[in-house]
Amino acid sequence: MSFTSLTCPACGAAVKQYRNPLPTVDIIIELDNKIVLIKRKNPPHGWALPGGFVDYGESLEAAAIREAQEETNLTIHNLKLLGCYSDPARDERMHTITTVYVAQASGTPQAADDAAELALFLPEQLPAPLCFDHARILADYISFKAACP
Structure with missing residues (x-):
């Protein structure tokens, strides 16, 4: 402790x-058979999944919906x-x-807030660098999608 x-x-x-870990959410947003990523305004810089505290x-679900809307201007569903x-x-x-969700989206994507x-x-053509552990998360997502088409 x-x-x-x-x-x-x-x-x-x-x-x-007491010092405790802080809860965050990240969202893999699927749109037009692609994944929405943001380039962060604040350190650490690089590409990341939309998400936050x-x-x-x-x-957690409400945080994912809010963060997706704030950072991408998208409404997500099927979380x-x-x-x-x-x-x-x-x-x-x-x-x-972090708790990571996958969701579909509607709307016009637009960078906002921290983005x-x-x-x-495309999942097989991700940019670099990816922030945090998002490369691992996206690798898990790709494996999951391959196992459950």
């Missing part, structure tokens, strides 16, 4: 502050769970755990 000590401002006693009081990824080194900024650019890619 990882924690640091804080000092209580009222009594001066040491208080434990889950807000307090928000379900399916691909898996969870928890390697403490997956995000160089902090320890995160500097947006593009559609």
